[in-house]
Amino acid sequence: MRPLGPVFRILSRPALLRLLAILVMVEAVFIAESFTTLMEQALRYDGNAFDVLRLLGFRAPEILDIALALGLLIALHFTVSDARRRGELIILATAGVRWTQVIWFALTLGACGTALSLLTAGHVVPAARYGERIAVAELQARHVVDQILRPGPRSTIQTFGGTTFIATDPLTDGQERGQLFVFTPRSGGPWRASLSQDWTITGPDEDGAHDIRLSTFRAYEANPEQASPINVISARNAAFSFRLDDLVPEPDRRLEPGETPIRLRAIAPDDRRRAGEMLARAVLVPAAALWALVAVVAGGGGPGRIVALPLAAALVLGYDVAGRALVGEAATLLPALPVVLLCVLAYILPPLTWLLARGEAIMTPPRGS
Known part of the structure; x- marks a missing residue:
């Protein structure tokens, strides 16, 4: 039939x-x-x-x-x-x-x-x-990379490795990007907060590193576990080197649960x-x-x-x-x-x-x- x-x-x-x-x-x-x-x-x-x-x-x-x-x-x-x-x-x-x-x-x-x-x-x-x-x-x-590298003012909050960066719009025409506030909490140790009236990014150099240049920079450091005064560091200009790979790591490309294909001939116990x-x-x-x-x-x-x-x-x-x-x-x-x-x-x-x-x-x- x-x-x-x-x-x-x-x-x-x-x-x-x-x-x-x-x-x-x-x-x-x-x-x-x-x-x-x-x-x-x-x-x-x-x-x-x-x-x-x-x-x-x-x-x-x-x-x-x-x-x-x-x-x-x-x-x-x-x-x-x-x-x-x-x-x-x-x-x-x-x-x-x-x-x-x-x-x-x-x-x-x-x-x-x-x-x-x-x-x-x-x-x-x-x-x-x-x-x-x-x-x-x-x-x-x-x-994140665009927020870091794109020139001009911005208002944003980003966190990298436990450190929080808060950027605000310029208050005067002389500022390029505006103010930048950075806070690093540390459990059981001193915390650090810093403020810059303006900031800019330069680079990358031959090694792929960028520099962040801070103007009218002031940093505060204190240890809540100790009754010590707050340490203050002031500078008219400061620069720090960083790599984008350290701030924005590659996404985890390992397969997570629910992303593994099901092969009928060999089904994994999970x-x-x-x-x-x-x-x-x-x-x-x-x-x-x-x-x-x-x-x-x-x-x-x-x-x-x-x-x-x-x-x-x-x-x-x-x-x-x-x-x-x-x-x-x-x-x-x-x-x-x-x-x-x-x-x-x-x-x-x-x-x-x-x-x-x-x-x-x-x-x-x-x-x-």
Whole structure:
């Protein structure tokens, strides 16, 4: 028996187009919700529109993984309902096409969705999380370097290695950048605070070092543990050498939890729960395709078709929430093969059993159509 053929030719194109439209719409809605937060984050570090779009792009794969099962449920439900109402399926039935080929089509489409979900959750999403973290760190580093090197006045607060720098706008036309206040707290030892009426940055030199030149410089040092007077150092001009690498270190490019790809052939012990959650969401995709057919048949042509799809969607969402928690926990306790078998049986068997018992009606148009 060929599982595809005429059923595939009739249903595949409209189903895939609907699925694509739904996924694009869901992506747009979720990205719009994230836009304000990411834009504020980018503007905080003087980012531009490209930085915002880049950060938004890192959010897209995770949204795709979340919306895939529900999108396939809705797309396949409307596709099969339209073909059934127009009489295309009954024509295929009279030509000798068995109704089980519709189930095969749903399972095939769901299996492709499973592969896409595994690829997305196992590799693309971790890479996107890593990329977003590095992008934010680089954006922050670029902002700090710009605040240090860019000429002209500024009003900002920066902290490097526990030392806080506060720059304020110039008070007179003779000041280039304005006042600079520096405070270095030291636990169990003396603290130091310094103030300069103006400051500028020169360099880099041959070794890549910069100089900060301070005018009308005054430093205060005291030890709260001792009853000693405050030490005061005054100078008309002072200069200190520093390296940008010491102030703005490279972002940590080591993979953090949630950023490591899941390799099905060799799952690390720390990733077993995440692999179980990934498996649950991947198996949910073909299950959602079967529940779409259940909703088509159970809804019929009466008032039931109004509530059939929302009920199926609620069921899929419930499977997603409860299933990921249960399968994720089971993955930490049981070997991989029993977890996979139990997950497939729990997700696929209920809708498949119902369809094998009553699915023949899917080929006939609903009453009143």
